[in-house]
Amino acid sequence: MAKPRGEMRNYSNCLVVRQAPGQKSRALLQYCGLTFQAAIGRNGRTVLKKEGDGKTPIASMRILDGFIRGDRLKNVRSPLNLKRVHKTMLWCDAPDHASYNRPVSAPFKASHEELMRQDGLYDICIVLDWNISTRSRNRGSAIFFHLIRPGYQPTAGCVGLSLRDMQRLLPHLRKGMTLRVI
Numbered sequence: 001m002a003k004p005r006g007e008m009r010n011y012s013n014c015l016v017v018r019q020a021p022g023q024k025s026r027a028l029l030q031y032c033g034l035t036f037q038a039a040i041g042r043n044g045r046t047v048l049k050k051e052g053d054g055k056t057p058i059a060s061m062r063i064l065d066g067f068i069r070g071d072r073l074k075n076v077r078s079p080l081n082l083k084r085v086h087k088t089m090l091w092c093d094a095p096d097h098a099s100y101n102r103p104v105s106a107p108f109k110a111s112h113e114e115l116m117r118q119d120g121l122y123d124i125c126i127v128l129d130w131n132i133s134t135r136s137r138n139r140g141s142a143i144f145f146h147l148i149r150p151g152y153q154p155t156a157g158c159v160g161l162s163l164r165d166m167q168r169l170l171p172h173l174r175k176g177m178t179l180r181v182i
Contacts, residue, residue, distance in 0.1 A: 015145075015169075017056075017159055017181045019045060025154035027056075027181075029161060031172070036165040042154035045181060049130070049140040049157070051095050056157050057143060060180045061128035063173055067115055069123040076124065078170040085122065089115040093141040101131050101141035113142050121146050124166050128159075128179055145179055 012032055017040065020026040024044035029036045041056040049057040068076055070084040083089075087106070092099040094110035104112060115122055122144070130143035140157060148160035159179065161169070 013176075014060075014178045014180050017179065026152055027159065029159065029165075031169060034168075036161055036169075037152060039148045039152045039155050039160035040181070041157040049143075051093070051138045051140055053140075054154070054156055056155070056159060056181055057130055057140060058181050059130065060178050061130050061143065063145070063175060063177045063179060064127045064129050064132065065175060066124065066126040067122060068125075069116065069120075072120070072123050076167065076170060079174050080126065080170070081175070082124075085116045085125075087116050091115060091142045095137040095141075100137065101135055119149070121149065121160070123147055124163070124170070126173065 016030045017027050017038060019040065020028055025040055025042050027038040027040045029038040041054050043054040045058045046053065046055040047058045049055060063080070065081040065083070067085045068082040076082065090104045090106055090108050090112040092102055092104045092108070092110055092112050094100060097110040115125065124147055126145035128143050128145055131139045131141060144158045146158055146160055147166060148162055159181070
């Protein structure tokens with residue numbers, strides 16, 4: 001049988017995120033024949049991501065590692081290196097700071113996000129390689145694959161999944177896999 005025109009892709013190493021029809025901040029995440037509802041940026045998607053724009057980058061982003069609230073979630077299994085979150089763990093989102101789009105520790109005066117959030121979004125938080133391997137100021141920071149707010153409310157630019165669905169995917173996620181937003 002001849003290959004169809006265009007590039008053949010192996011999606012077993014890739015999570016694909018497509019915007020849901022008619023909903024700019026909702027998406028469908030597909031992996032190995034499974035489809036999950038997801039939340040994306042409050043302002044939809046973009047190929048020209050900028051810090052604070054509320055958009056999810058249209059890109060292929062490698063999975064690097066992640067964080068977990070071990071005080072809230074027990075027996076979470078994943079081949080990923082999931083670091084247990086503690087109160088001093090922060091993520092710098094100040095474009096003019098030398099630690100922009102990097103983990104930092106409290107106390108930290110520049111603009112940042114707390115990784116030990118009270119709202120549960122980062123109880124499981126997978127770090128995606130968006131503007132990390134090669135950084136550019138104002139290109140966006142803290143683009144993660146994390147948990148959703150109730151009702152799949154929009155994210156600030158990340159991809160969000162329900163706890164149940166994230167726990168179903170975690171055993172399959174490996175460093176270097178790709179999350180592809182199209």
